[in-house]
Amino acid sequence: YRRCLLSAPPSTTEESSIHSTWNIVRSVVCVILSLSFIIGTPGNCIVIWTVCAKMKQVSPSVLLILNLAIADVLVLITLPIWIYSFADSWVFGVIICKMLVFIIYCSMYASIFLITALSLERLMAVYYPLTIQRYKTKEKICLIMFLIWFLSIAFGISVIPFQETEETNGQLMCTCRNYSSNKQRASYLLLETLAGFVIPFLIICTCYMCVARRISRMTYQSKRRSERLIARIVVAFILCWFPHHLFNILDIISIQIELSNKETSLALEEIVDRGVYISGALAFISSCINPLLYAFAARRFQNHLRFAKISKLFEQMSQTNRLLPGAALPLKLQSLV
Numbered sequence: 005y006r007r008c009l010l011s012a013p014p015s016t017t018e019e020s021s022i023h024s025t026w027n028i029v030r031s032v033v034c035v036i037l038s039l040s041f042i043i044g045t046p047g048n049c050i051v052i053w054t055v056c057a058k059m060k061q062v063s064p065s066v067l068l069i070l071n072l073a074i075a076d077v078l079v080l081i082t083l084p085i086w087i088y089s090f091a092d093s094w095v096f097g098v099i100i101c102k103m104l105v106f107i108i109y110c111s112m113y114a115s116i117f118l119i120t121a122l123s124l125e126r127l128m129a130v131y132y133p134l135t136i137q138r139y140k141t142k143e144k145i146c147l148i149m150f151l152i153w154f155l156s157i158a159f160g161i162s163v164i165p166f167q168e169t170e171e172t173n174g175q176l177m178c179t180c181r182n183y184s185s186n187k188q189r190a191s192y193l194l195l196e197t198l199a200g201f202v203i204p205f206l207i208i209c210t211c212y213m214c215v216a217r218r219i220s221r222m223t224y225q226s227k228r229r230s231e232r233l234i235a236r237i238v239v240a241f242i243l244c245w246f247p248h249h250l251f252n253i254l255d256i257i258s259i260q261i262e263l264s265n266k267e268t269s270l271a272l273e274e275i276v277d278r279g280v281y282i283s284g285a286l287a288f289i290s291s292c293i294n295p296l297l298y299a300f301a302a303r304r305f306q307n308h309l310r311f312a313k314i315s316k317l318f319e320q321m322s323q324t325n326r327l328l329p330g331a332a333l334p335l336k337l338q339s340l341v
Contacts (some may be wrong), residue, residue, distance in 0.1 A: 026173040030090045036285040037090075038092060041083040044292025048073040050079065051295055064145050068122050069298070071149060075114040075156075076291035078107055083288065093175040098168065101178035105167045110160030113200060115290065116151045119241065120204045123211035130218050159199060166192070171199050179281070190259045193252045201249040205241065212238055244290035247283035251276045 051073040055066055062070070082104050084097065092294040094101065163181075170180035258272035 018029050024276065026307055029278065033281050033285040034087050034090050036282070037083050037087050040285075040288040040292045041080055041087070041306070044076060044288075045080045047292060047295030048076045049298075049300065052077065065122065065125055068118050069144060069294075071152070072115055072118045072122075072294060074293065075111040075118065079115075079288065079291045081110040082107060089178060094169055094178045095176070096178075101169050102164050102167045105178065106160050106164055109152070109163050110156050111291075112287070113159045114153060114156035116200055116204045116245075117156060120207050121148065121152060123208045126215050129213040162192070162195075185321070186259045186262065190256045193256050195329065197249045197252045197256075203243050205245075208241065209238060236300075240293050240297070244287055244293065247279075248287045251280045251283050255280075259264060 020191075046315040052070060055073075056072045059066065063133070076099065085100075085104060089095075145266060166183055168180045168182045169176055169178050171177070172179065181189070181192075183192070254272050255276045258269045262269040
């Protein structure tokens with residue numbers, strides 16, 4: 005999720021201060037990535053193992069969650085290499101750099117598209133329970149999964165031509181994008197922010213607001229729990245992704261005003277150059293937070309939180325798909341994460 009701005013080299017007077025700041029930044033990045041790897045890898049592996057080994061019948065919602073866990077694992081297994089490169093330098097060559105960044109971006113888009121698909125599935129389950137039953141065939145579900153991963157791979161491939169290695173503060177890093185022009189850079193950043201955040205975010209928020217409105221009219225004990233789950237997912241999405249895309253927007257603004265207001269443009273570029281690494285690292289948290297949300301939702305099966313109880317949550321989700329729509333809706337909304 006990280007990129008390197010093509011800024012001018014620092015002057016001698018600024019070099020010491022920038023080097024000190026860079027040491028702090030890379031330390032923070034290493035800590036965030038390490039925690040994401042330690043928490044997220046076993047958590048998502050447990051989710052994958054639970055669905056594949058413990059469940060005989062898998063509902064569309066659980067299948068989306070399975071693919072989401074796979075996408076998160078693909079991101080997380082690259083983290084040791086990124087941690088090493090920030091702690092030392094990039095020693096793996098340009099080809100590996102391009103391949104790993106492709107994996108990260110492919111998984112990033114897949115995660116966002118899968119979360120969006122989950123929100124649409126919830127909306128359909130609440131408002132059109134009979135209609136959605138007709139679309140829950142194996143062929144149509146496989147087609148949806150294929151389209152999600154096809155789009156994710158297509159968006160991920162688009163980053164390969166631009167990705168390069170470059171020396172940053174005395175270290176070779178795989179964080180540089182080599183664009184042919186500022187217009188091309190702005191266009192790519194705009195596409196990334198629209199496809200990777202703005203459009204999915206609007207869809208997710210619209211779906212959750214509609215679902216919350218329908219739930220608020222129901223007199224069931226699961227109402228408050230469902231509303232809390234919806235709020236947590238939306239807030240987690242914003243907290244993980246908004247900083248990264250905010251810096252994208254600031255970068256686009258700096259490009260657009262470069263000729264008319266060079267001083268402001270340079271100030272914005274400096275802000276982006278210093279903050280983009282941490283904001284990119286924060287985005288990795290989204291790959292480790294989902295298992296925690298599943299475990300938290302499954303806590304009602306025991307007095308304390310255990311990842312093993314996720315299987316009961318997923319079983320309940322699958323069972324509600326076989327119930328009558330009217331009876332299943334409150335329980336389904338309560339158990340979905």
